[in-house]
Amino acid sequence: MLSYRHAFHAGNHADVLKHAVQSLLLEALKAKDKPFCYIDTHAGGGCYDLSGEWSQKKAEFEDGIGRLWSQPADWPELAAYLGAIATLNDEQGLRFYPGSPELARHLLREQDKLMLMELHNNEVEILRRHLGADPRVAIHHRDGFEGLLALLPPTPRRGLVLIDPPYELKTDYDKAVKGLEKALRRWPTGIYALWYPILGKQADRSREMLERLAALPLPSLLKVELEVAAQPADWGMNGSGLAIINAPWQLDSQLGALLPRLSHCLHQADGAQWSLEWLIRGS
Ligand SMILES: C[S@@+](CC[C@H](N)C(=O)[O-])C[C@H]1O[C@@H](n2cnc3c(N)ncnc32)[C@H](O)[C@@H]1O
Structure with a gap:
């Protein structure tokens, strides 16, 4: 049974990091006119109303996108991300927050394609309501790990895969590593971004997952x-954090400029920090 619902967490600090990276990756793909595809293995509902009961429950967005919104500043690396949020909202303030599918829909061009997978019965209905009418979008009600392998290699052949499991089941860590290993055999030139949580020391499994990933060829x-x-x-x-395979040229320098300022803005308590590291350097 799936119980995770992203509306409780939409716009929190983890969404800000994930969606900032996602927007930089999509903007890099747009540097060429050639079409590309965006594949989202765990799409969620697509777009969130931050005034809704679930988002208001712990109001996690207040210490995420809420901070960026309430302290207007020049964020060159966040221009595309913040631009997408601005189009969903009016002068009344921040109410609607784009999930990864809506953010991609906003940034993609007419020639590009979105392939979205979501397993939860209610979330997939919400996703269809938000994005189903767009002819560039294909929505698949299925397991994202299995679905990814079925879709690869995609047409068009350039593109980004976002893998954003809830990690509600511990098996997600293992599925992410094995899924990436198989996906890369089918589509070695794709860009892959795997999101993961950093949890308390007793619960954290991301370190081990990263070690396993870094041991792959x-x-x-x-x-x-x-x-x-x-x-x-x-x-x-x-x-x-995000583990990014085939990161485009200059992503590291863009993130190197963004992270110190983002960390300062989203800091909640002592011990806050950021890091950026090539675990495997491309040739
Ligand atoms: C973290 S949320 C996705 C958030 C979304 N990527 C975003 O950034 O806006 C994870 C989603 O994965 C869905 N899910 C859980 N297990 C899944 C699976 N095996 N395949 C596809 N979707 C799954 C959940 O229902 C949930 O909506």
Whole structure:
């Protein structure tokens, strides 16, 4: 049974990091006119109303996108991301937040394609309501790990895969590594971004997952992390990261410019930090 619902967390610090990286990757693909595809293995509902009951429950967005929104500043690396959010909202303030599918839909061009997978019965209906009418979008009600392999290699042949499991089931860590290994055999030139949580020391499995990923024969592997507080000894999420395979040229320098400022803006407690590291350098 799937119980995770992203509306509770939409727009939090982890979404900000994930969607900032996603937008930089999509903008890099747009540097060429040739069409590309965006594949989202765990799409969620697509777009979120931050005034809704679920988002208001813990109001996680207030310490995420809410901080960026309430402190207007020049964020060159976030221009595409913040631009997409601006088009969903009016002068009344921040109410609607784009999930990864809506962000991609906003940034993709007429010639590009979106392939979205979501397993939860209700979430896939919400996703269809938000994005189903767009002719560039194909929505698949299925397991994202299996579906990814069925879709590869995609047409068009350039593109980005975002893998964003809830990690509600511990098996997601293993499926992500095995899925990426198989996906790369089918489509070695795709860009892959795997999101993961950084949890308290007793619960964290992301370190082990990264070690397993770094041991694979990958073309390149860039790791970006943002922790808004020190890692707790027990449970709880203090940060998140993305492991990026085939990161485009200049992504590391863009993130190197963004992360110190983003970390300062989203800082919640002592021990907050960011990191950017090539675990495997491309040739
Ligand atoms: C973290 S949320 C996705 C958020 C979305 N990527 C975003 O950034 O806006 C994870 C989603 O994966 C869905 N899910 C869980 N297991 C899945 C599976 N095996 N295949 C596809 N979707 C799954 C959940 O229902 C949930 O909507």
